[in-house]
Amino acid sequence: MLEKFGKCILTRRVHLCASHRLHSVHLSDEENKSLYGKCNHINGHGHNYIIKVSVVGDIDPITGMVINLVQLKALIENKVMSLLDHKNLDKDVPFFAHHPSTVENICVFVWRQLADDIEKEGCRLKKL
DSSP states (O other): OOOOOOEEEEEEEEEEEEEEOOOOTTSOHHHHHHHHGGGGOTTOEEEEEEEEEEEEEEOOTTTOOSSOHHHHHHHHIIIIIHHHTTEEHHHHOGGGGTSOOOHHHHHHHHHHHHHHHHHHTTSEEEEO
């Protein structure tokens, strides 16, 4: 019988560059300017983001892995990086047409993009 080693949290860190403008379609121009200040500038601005994707699961006694890191890297590349990196979030990503491109909403977007596929790999998304 194979020995069980329990659960483990594994985190992969990625770096992306994107531009955006903090602006809510649910607020007037004046309210947006008051709330977001210089981040509401009509031409937007850019950031270098670091996203940490943490998964949790049982360590497989045969492979010694929670998730195959090659597969996790591919999921992040295909479901997140290809959509966000070097993009204007508000203009290039449909989700942000209806949600202000705050860090919190970027996390919501990334979570929705990854959670189901990570579960298919036998673990679950723990935190971003």
